Amino acid sequence: MNKNILTKITIHLLLLLFVVVWVLPTFGLFVSSFRDKDLLATSGWWTTFKTNEVNEIYRTKTFEDQIEENGKFFIKGNLLDKNSRKKIISYGISSKEMNKYKVNEKAILKNKTQIEISENGEYQWKSEVPFKHKRGKRIFITALSPPKFTLENYKEVLFKEGVGQAFLNTLTVAIPSTIIPLIICSFFAYALSWMKFRGRDTLFALIVASLVVPLQMCLIPLLSIYNDVGALFNIGAKSYPGVWMAHTGFGLASTTFLLRNFIKSLPSEMIEAARVDGATHYDIFLRIIIPLSVPAFASVFILQFLWVWNDLLVGLIFLDQVPSEIILTAKLRELLGSRGENWEILTTGAFVSMTVPLFIFFALQRYFIRGLVAGSVKG
Amino acid sequence: MTTTSFFLYVFLGIVVCFSYFHLSNLALDFFSQKNSNNFLKKSVLRPYIFIAPAVIILVIFILYPVVETLRLSFFNKTGFEFVGIKNYIWAAKDPEFKRAILNNLGWLLVVPTLSAFFGLVIAYLADRLWWGTIAKSIIFMPMAISFVGAGVIWKFVYDYRGPGDDQIGFLNAVVVSLGFEPQAWMTIPIWNNLFLMAIMIWIQTGLAMVIFSAALRGIPKEMIEAARIDGASEFKIFTSIIIPYLEKTILVIWTIITILVLKIFDIILAMTNGQWNTEVLANLMYDWMFRGGGDSGRGSLMAIVIMIGVIPIMIWNIRRHKEDEKS
Numbered sequence: 001m002n003k004n005i006l007t008k009i010t011i012h013l014l015l016l017l018f019v020v021v022w023v024l025p026t027f028g029l030f031v032s033s034f035r036d037k038d039l040l041a042t043s044g045w046w047t048t049f050k051t052n053e054v055n056e057i058y059r060t061k062t063f064e065d066q067i068e069e070n071g072k073f074f075i076k077g078n079l080l081d082k083n084s085r086k087k088i089i090s091y092g093i094s095s096k097e098m099n100k101y102k103v104n105e106k107a108i109l110k111n112k113t114q115i116e117i118s119e120n121g122e123y124q125w126k127s128e129v130p131f132k133h134k135r136g137k138r139i140f141i142t143a144l145s146p147p148k149f150t151l152e153n154y155k156e157v158l159f160k161e162g163v164g165q166a167f168l169n170t171l172t173v174a175i176p177s178t179i180i181p182l183i184i185c186s187f188f189a190y191a192l193s194w195m196k197f198r199g200r201d202t203l204f205a206l207i208v209a210s211l212v213v214p215l216q217m218c219l220i221p222l223l224s225i226y227n228d229v230g231a232l233f234n235i236g237a238k239s240y241p242g243v244w245m246a247h248t249g250f251g252l253a254s255t256t257f258l259l260r261n262f263i264k265s266l267p268s269e270m271i272e273a274a275r276v277d278g279a280t281h282y283d284i285f286l287r288i289i290i291p292l293s294v295p296a297f298a299s300v301f302i303l304q305f306l307w308v309w310n311d312l313l314v315g316l317i318f319l320d321q322v323p324s325e326i327i328l329t330a331k332l333r334e335l336l337g338s339r340g341e342n343w344e345i346l347t348t349g350a351f352v353s354m355t356v357p358l359f360i361f362f363a364l365q366r367y368f369i370r371g372l373v374a375g376s377v378k379g
Numbered sequence: 380m381t382t383t384s385f386f387l388y389v390f391l392g393i394v395v396c397f398s399y400f401h402l403s404n405l406a407l408d409f410f411s412q413k414n415s416n417n418f419l420k421k422s423v424l425r426p427y428i429f430i431a432p433a434v435i436i437l438v439i440f441i442l443y444p445v446v447e448t449l450r451l452s453f454f455n456k457t458g459f460e461f462v463g464i465k466n467y468i469w470a471a472k473d474p475e476f477k478r479a480i481l482n483n484l485g486w487l488l489v490v491p492t493l494s495a496f497f498g499l500v501i502a503y504l505a506d507r508l509w510w511g512t513i514a515k516s517i518i519f520m521p522m523a524i525s526f527v528g529a530g531v532i533w534k535f536v537y538d539y540r541g542p543g544d545d546q547i548g549f550l551n552a553v554v555v556s557l558g559f560e561p562q563a564w565m566t567i568p569i570w571n572n573l574f575l576m577a578i579m580i581w582i583q584t585g586l587a588m589v590i591f592s593a594a595l596r597g598i599p600k601e602m603i604e605a606a607r608i609d610g611a612s613e614f615k616i617f618t619s620i621i622i623p624y625l626e627k628t629i630l631v632i633w634t635i636i637t638i639l640v641l642k643i644f645d646i647i648l649a650m651t652n653g654q655w656n657t658e659v660l661a662n663l664m665y666d667w668m669f670r671g672g673g674d675s676g677r678g679s680l681m682a683i684v685i686m687i688g689v690i691p692i693m694i695w696n697i698r699r700h701k702e703d704e705k706s
Contacts, residue, residue: 188433218444249440310525350531
């Protein structure tokens with residue numbers, strides 16, 4: 001019996017190890033995208049949840065803000081930001097002795113004036129004679145900084161770096177590139193399953209063969225076709241309709257294959273009965289096949305949509321790399337080159353690009369898995 | 380691109396596509412009603428209306444390019460002058476190309492094997508625990524992410540700061556805390572390939588896992604119970620019953636991941652762009668498509684080499700489906 005429990009515990013631990021290894025990289029990215037960019041550049045994301053010790057420099061107010069009470073002169077204020085939630089532990093008034101005074105301890109300066117700083121950053125500076133300094137006095141503090149999260153990175157990335165625009169571009173590419181093949185291939189799949197015409201079996205064999213043809217085999221000739229067509233009509237060779245067609249072409253085999261397998265599995269009696277009643281194939285397709293195929297459509301839609309959303313190569317080759325056309329993945333790759341050390345931009349940009357796939361993943365995981373298991377191999 | 384033109388574009392694309400099918404079918408109905416005795420003609424024509432767009436696209440986007448790429452691989456950089464097997468001879472001598480071939484072979488060896496192995500182990504473990512579904516969900520998640528996104532995630536994990544600085548990359552932080560020197564992982568030849576492969580394994584394990592998970596459910600429970608009563612250890616059950624039973628599934632997964640790995644491109648382009656001896660065929664091809672104004676001969680050649688790797692799988696696939704059709 002003891003052995004069984006041991007096995008059970010080992011299984012738990014082993015699986016836990018896998019889960020941790022698999023989730024940590026994404027989790028790190030997610031957390032980092034909400035961190036302050038200066039902290040992000042100097043400390044690991046796993047320190048986010050710890051309270052950190054930070055050293056900072058502030059200046060007091062100048063003589064203009066002094067007040068007189070009972071013949072003594074005071075400058076009062078708060079060093080810290082209202083929302084910073086930092087707690088000062090110690091401070092100093094010269095860069096050589098940054099931690100000379102504990103918080104609430106009085107520091108006596110050379111000119112006999114006294115500074116006192118409390119934990120929340122409030123200070124008062126007392127003098128027997130009026131203050132004259134025009135620049136504030138530098139104060140070095142050591143403070144405990146609680147975990148802090150910000151949405152600044154998202155603002156920056158979405159609106160200044162052009163990722164927001166790229167997001168919209170990707171949508172413009174992805175939605176028609178998913179729906180068009182779905183329409184075309186569902187008719188094709190129906191014809192392959194239930195209609196009689198010459199060359200049907202050859203055509204299906206061709207589809208199975210095309211499933212695994214690498215995208216790379218098609219790029220060079222297609223690019224030159226696009227350039228020729230562009231030159232013929234004197235328009236830019238790269239455009240959204242062009243990219244939709246390309247994605248339709250590359251997704252055709254897998255979409256048809258999956259839909260055909262599904263439509264073929266529908267009961268033949270139903271279709272034959274409708275035929276006997278005089279329904280045309282078009283009626284059967286609209287009235288019977290489409291309503292029954294909704295789950296299959298969902299699977300295929302998700303697979304193709306995710307494929308297009310995550311694609312880089314097609315977007316690089318069939319679209320111009322300009323702000324109005326660049327897609328998210330291409331933008332991200334560009335940022336990796338130009339902002340390679342700005343982790344606040346990279347992590348946030350990557351996370352923005354992942355929002356839609358992750359949403360679909362968590363909302364529609366069942367259909368996604370069903371489609372994959374149904375045997376999708378995509379060229 | 381403003382939001383309005385975005386909707387307009389999307390709407391237009393879909394409307395054009397749908398109206399083709401609707402209008403052509405209506406037209407067919409209309410004409411066949413006029414001469415109603417011609418019921419035969421109507422049924423003969425309709426399949427071609429159904430398949431026409433797909434077949435045209437198939438020809439333009441797959442069939443013609445495949446043939447053309449084969450032709451171009453025997454032509455010079457502009458594609459106008461026949462050069463015989465000159466491109467192939469060049470490739471055989473080119474060190475960059477050799478590097479890419481070697482790396483691709485390495486990828487082919489490591490990634491499908493480890494992804495399938497991890498996928499199987501996880502599927503097997505997860506099916507036996509109450510929180511297995513959640514675990515599977517998490518392991519599967521990277522499948523939804525783009526390769527470039529995964530690239531950023533792992534570049535962050537592999538990030539390097541000089542010794543003495545605080546490491547912000549997780550891997551180096553672990554290495555330093557164990558008392559070793561931090562490493563710039565992406566720049567260590569040979570090893571860096573393994574670190575890049577790790578990204579792909581991280582993604583593809585989820586795929587292997589869900590397919591295995593479905594297959595595992597098909598194994599008769601009585602068989603495992605019987606083995607257990609006979610006193611077989613868990614490990615023994617796994618190696619002598621489960622693995623032989625899943626032979627075909629393993630083959631399917633292996634082919635799927637092999638095809639993906641042959642074309643591996645995004646990860647390399649985003650992470651190293653082939654520097655530090657990490658070049659692979661697809662990235663080299665992309666490079667040659669534009670290097671020096673583009674060389675369609677050499678680019679095509681590389682596509683052909685990738686294609687050659689796929690052909691055995693293609694033949695096996697077609698055979699498998701023919702058998703399926705028969706039964």
